[in-house]
Amino acid sequence: MNDLTPMRRQYLQFKNEYPDCILLFRLGDFYETFDDDAETVARELDITLTSRPVSKNQRIPMAGVPHHSVETYIARLIEKGFHVAVCDQISEPDGRGLVEREVTRVITPGTIIEPNLLRDEKPNYLMAILPVGNLEAGQWNAAGVAYCDITTGEFAATELSGENTALLVLEELARLTPREVLLPQSWAERGVTFPREMSVTVVPDWKFEFKSAEAALTAHFRVRTLDGYGLNGMTAGIGAAGAILLYVQQTQRGRLAQLSTLRAYSTASFMVLDQFTRRNLELTETLYTRDVKGSLLGVLDRTVTAMGARLLRAWITQPLLDLQRLNARLDAVEALTQNEPLRAEIREALKGVIDLERLTNRLLIGRVSPRDLIALRASLDKVPMLRALLEPLPPLAALLERLDPCDDARNL
Template identity: 55%
Template sequence: MKVTPIRKQYLQLKAQHPDAILFFRLGDFYETFDQDAEIAARELDLVLTSRPVAKGMRVPMAGVPHHAIEGYIARLIEKGYRVAIAEQVGEATGKGLVHREVVRVVTPGTVVEPTLLEAKRPNYLAALVIEGDRAGLAYTDITTGEFAATQLAREEVPRELARLRPRECLVPAPEESPNRNGGGKGAGNKDSIELRPNHQGSISISPDIHLTPLPPYRFEPGAARQALLGHFGVTTLEGFGCEGKPLAIRAAGAILHYLRETQKSSLAQLTTLRTYSTDRFMVLDPATRRNLELTET
């Protein structure tokens, strides 16, 4: 079946981001189509209409005004969805089609718009990898350039995550499961997860943290090390204090891979990696932290 040129363009972009709700810029609106439109209409209280894409064929469509896009993105992110934004990046010549490309993918841990952020809370994106009784944990706030990693005992992970309160945490997906659920939604908010490699049971994680499973190869030691070396333009990680901490390197490298995929930018704001030890912190349980109003009021 021969589809319209704009439908073909949309399908090409959607194929690149099957795990995100694609907002496709059409004039003064961002439109969603197919299953994305049905989800957007349901979650955002939009009117579901349709658009002709071929002779005798129409597909679901739901759109929002371009000037109101941030509010709609915030609502979807809060519900655990990923949002890909396709912009018009060129001018049409004659009857030619305007070129469009995905300029950014927004996830809970990669929000940068001030209107979508909590003023008194860092918007941390974390990554966690576990092997045996040890774990690697890294986190970043791309609005400030903060980037840190640690290697710690497995049993310390829940306490450290409770201290950091990341918005999103990247984890290796089990081999028997897909890397993410369809329809633009990740693993969502769960209170425990079984982590690869070397399954050792579940770890309790706050339901406020959005878990995003990634293919296990994103956490491979070699790829993670090369990602860090390439980003910082160095030949060794000794200057960052993480040599000899392979799990910390794997977590930090996974974050860089993820940011390159979602931000489509150079990540120049990440100028260094701080390696730290959890021994430097006094351990407080979540109830004590709440009572002292250390993280919220």
């Protein structure tokens, strides 16, 4: 170790902190990877594998990508299920000593916030599952389930129970199609498995424990109790939600202003469909080609905003059972279908509206550009027009009340 170069020692320090990530280490105009990471990156991204001396008698594998195109390569790694830690230079090289570096981002499939790594029409869910039951026998009596999309701030938790708990969990997986699933280490070692396309991350058991989860959640929301969130008695649900929060705090390095609330939900409020029914009904993708085109979603989706596309997908994947809410939704649809000229005007007004859900959440954590702010103002400028267009439609009165023109923000 003593004969290693200072840069090599610095690299190993960061790699020891993020052993489960591919570490992209900034060296001048390139992000380099070393050792096993280099071999993985060269193989998965089809780039050249070279080597670099780190001591008098040792060379190690090395593979790098240009800094200006790193986002493209990160996207490809995330798509393949890898976790990536980005280590940047935080001081200018002066030729007199080691450049200071710091891990500035940790990116996993379920914690992406970069727009170029996301699909506009789909949520990017991170889910945590806490099985409850006989660990040795692998039997589930209940399970805590929580999920969040840090790009929109959605955060929800529930508990499932009964002899068919494992099946109910699979149904939630089929409904939400999370990009990443967190599982306690003890149950992962017991051999709990999920569909191959799911990216599963094993998390230490203590992050799922009730006390640590409750402490993390109450500290984050600055409350004394979680009763106000509808989580009374949901010990496992709180455990799953706390595990998500602790994991996201780790990957986002403390920037969590976008997770401002937690919602308890019940699967009894919507029609539960198993994965085979969903597949055979071709709700969101066709049976054989697994393409949106030709599915029910593909036929119905005429949305012109990313937010509308995600909402329509959610409505299709969780059909309502509440008759009052169903009728209210149908009344709104009827009001719009019976007034084609007005519907066309509303549709035209919505064109060009930026993804406000995701933009406002990036704004909360300080990850926006001047171009984003210009697009935000242009989108908010359309709100008064939309309010005027919706006013003649009584079934949409509730929506009208929630359309805030945000005059203070528009006039900045």
